[in-house]
Amino acid sequence: DTGVSQNPRHKITKRGQNVTFRCDPISEHNRLYWYRQTLGQGPEFLTYFQNEAQLEKSRLLSDRFSAERPKGSFSTLEIQRTEQGDSAMYLCASSLAFGTGAYEQYFGPGTRLTVT
Amino acid sequence: QKEVEQDPGPLSVPEGAIVSLNCTYSNSAFQYFMWYRQYSRKGPELLMYTYSSGNKEDGRFTAQVDKSSKYISLFIRDSQPSDSATYLCAMIRQTGANNLFFGTGTRLTVIP
Numbered sequence: 001d002t003g004v005s006q007n008p009r010h011k012i013t014k015r016g017q018n019v020t021f022r023c024d025p026i027s028e029h030n031r032l033y034w035y036r037q038t039l040g041q042g043p044e045f046l047t048y049f050q051n052e053a054q055l056e057k058s059r060l061l062s063d064r065f066s067a068e069r070p071k072g073s074f075s076t077l078e079i080q081r082t083e084q085g086d087s088a089m090y091l092c093a094s095s096l097a098f099g100t101g102a103y104e105q106y107f108g109p110g111t112r113l114t115v116t
Numbered sequence: 117q118k119e120v121e122q123d124p125g126p127l128s129v130p131e132g133a134i135v136s137l138n139c140t141y142s143n144s145a146f147q148y149f150m151w152y153r154q155y156s157r158k159g160p161e162l163l164m165y166t167y168s169s170g171n172k173e174d175g176r177f178t179a180q181v182d183k184s185s186k187y188i189s190l191f192i193r194d195s196q197p198s199d200s201a202t203y204l205c206a207m208i209r210q211t212g213a214n215n216l217f218f219g220t221g222t223r224l225t226v227i228p
Contacts, residue, residue, distance in 0.1 A: 004159070033215060040124065042204050042218025043160065056213040091159055095214070102214055103148045103167075107159035 004108035006092050012114045013082055020078045021111045025094030032075050033105060034067055035091040036060065043091050049075060050097055082115045089113075119143045122205055122219025131228050135192040139205035139219045142186065146207040146217070149181050151190045154202045154221065163190075163203075195226045 005024045013019050025032045031050050035043035046065070047057045051072040061067075064082075069075040079086055089112050093105040122139045129135055137151075148167055152160035166172045169183045178191040192199055202223045206216040 006159075031214070035216075040220065042120075042122075042206070042220050043216070044218070045213075045215035048213050048215060056215070058215075093159075093216075103150075103165060103208055104162060105214075105216060106162060107152075109159045110157075112157070 004092055004094055004106055006090075006108040006111050008111060009109060010112045010114075012116065014116055015082060015084060017082055018078065018080045019082060019113065020076055021090055021092075021113075022074060022076050023092030023108060024074045025092070026106060027073075028096070029094035029106075030072075030097035031095045031102070032069055033093040033095075034075070034077050035093065035107075037089040037091055037110070038087075046077075079113075082113075084115045087113055087115045117142065118219075119146075120205065120207060120217050120219045123222055124220050126223040126225060128225045128227060129195055131195060131197060131226055133195050133226075135190075135195050135199070135224060135226075137190040137192075137203050137205075137222050137224070139188050140186055141188075141207060141217075143207075143209070143217075144186075145209040145211075147210040148208040149179070149188045150206040150208070150216065151177075151179055152204040152206060152218075154204060156201075160204055197226045197228050200225045 033048040034046040037043040049069040089110040150165040151163045154160045180189045202221040204221045205219040
């Protein structure tokens with residue numbers, strides 16, 4: 001068990017470009033969450049998947065954001081037409097779907113996005 | 117007003133001190149209460165969590181929940197320089213997506 005991994009760790013892009021981040025959860029975890037964290041703030045929920053189904057999206061997830069988890073394993077988060085306000089740390093977390101493990105979310109190291 | 121409030125600090129204590137970290141919340145639907153530790157430029161690490169009211173102890177760490185006051189605490193005994201980090205409280209509602217609602221985090225420095 002290598003934990004949750006995220007790639008890339010850091011992405012610098014120019015305003016208006018598209019970016020895509022990848023998250024590989026802990027292998028037996030059915031649930032996968034995306035959060036965004038800005039400097040000096042706690043993470044904020046964006047969306048989550050149970051297996052391949054995207055079950056909930058926050059209103060923070062504008063139309064420029066899309067997330068997928070096509071085979072119920074890894075997930076991608078794409079931001080189209082990036083804006084400077086998108087600069088943040090994007091965190092992925094995973095958990096089991098049932099039992100007490102459903103409340104234990106384990107985070108990856110995050111992808112730090114800088115939009116210039 | 118945010119659903120979860122946490123004093124951002126910073127908080128500096130000498131090595132060996134007892135540290136008290138606190139959060140308040142407004143949503144009565146929160147049933148699970150977590151504490152995460154986050155080192156600079158890293159992802160949050162789950163320290164411990166409790167369900168509903170009560171205490172839970174894990175080594176040098178003790179978590180307390182008082183649902184009647186909507187107040188949770190994390191105590192760190194015999195604090196070490198390696199405890200220097202940002203501590204985030206987080207909460208989950210009984211129903212729904214199980215997504216975490218975080219406080220802003222308290223930055224702690226333990227001085228050798």
